[in-house]
Amino acid sequence: MNKGKFITIDGVEGSGKSTQIDLICSYLQRKSIDVVRTREPGGTDLGEKIRSLLLDVDNKEMHSDTELLLMFSSRNELIQNKIIPALNKGSWVVSDRFTDASFAYQGGGRMLDLNRISKLESWVLGEFQPNLTLFLDVSVDVGMQRVEARAAKDRIELEERAFFERVRSVFIDRSKSYPERIKLIDASGSISEIHNNIKLFLDVL
Template identity: 50%
Template sequence: MRGKFITVEGGEGAGKSTNLEFIRRLLESEGYQVVFTREPGGTTLGEDIRELLLGHKHTGMADDTELLLIFSARAEHLARKIMPALEFGKWVLCDRFTDASYAYQGGGRRIDLERIRQLENWVQGGLKPDLTLLLDLPVDVGLTRAGARSEPDRFESEGMVFFDKVRNSYLKIAAAEPERVKVVNAAASLEEVQRRIEMVLKAFFRAQSESQ
């Protein structure tokens, strides 16, 4: 049977990377084989593109260039890693995916959403994540957390207005697709965040076994 595709989304410093390991353990304790990956990146070529996107060498990159680079990395990621793993029956757990393109390049940079949809259809066909955890928190809290962690990357150097648009776009996606996208209050303590993540995943596992 084909594996499931789970993505974790949210703004800067929301706790995506922190919680991925926790999610992996939950999946493995259910007996699933897990492939762990991230966007932009996930493949050798994709990680090179990630450097172009997040580094400070190309600060003035045009918005369309940014979007196309992201979808190039995604095409490689799907062809070389995600699709083969799903077809093999593995579960794929990914730190950010296409919702981030709608939120950052659509919401943040104001690229026409229809363009993003066209690229999504081209690169993904009908493929969408089966489940998305959206870690939501006020922008300033996330930026403080991320700032305490490392030097800001090219996106983290954006201002509050940009990140507010990103957050609102994510919430809009969650409101439009409540079955797929589950919002987790990421401003809470890590313990509380993980309790909620576990609840969402347990419900997802139940739904899987009922549909078999």
């Protein structure tokens, strides 16, 4: 049996990840591919409990290092207990966020040392990386307008505009540093336009 593929989707708040993940999973399933969908933080029973801690607005005083370590704790559970087993069975895994988000949000947004994050990445992931990362890029203004139209904000979404500008900047930098893996998708167009652009990368995996 062929090993499955691991696809991650990332971007700032309001980039349209959930909509495109729905379309990606449906597209792959129409091609008779078994798809496992997951998210970060979360994706496992323990990971979902960690997610609740991370996004709870009552935890606004959480130290940035604690946030980073909790993210990687949730990620380790997800990799070991869900992603790798699914890939070994030949399933494709589609994840809403992965390690690039830690570099962007904790590194860029929280301004933590990127080298420290790299060390955590090496410890938790080893050589393991997604086969494809889709970075859905929209301006912070557009993204936050979409967030404002949704339900109440979580702890991360309550951050200031400058925080998200730093997040977006790191995402863009990483797409330039790892062009073979990370594909920057203009997410300011229509849903169908974005999906058609994404399919071009899915079809060559």
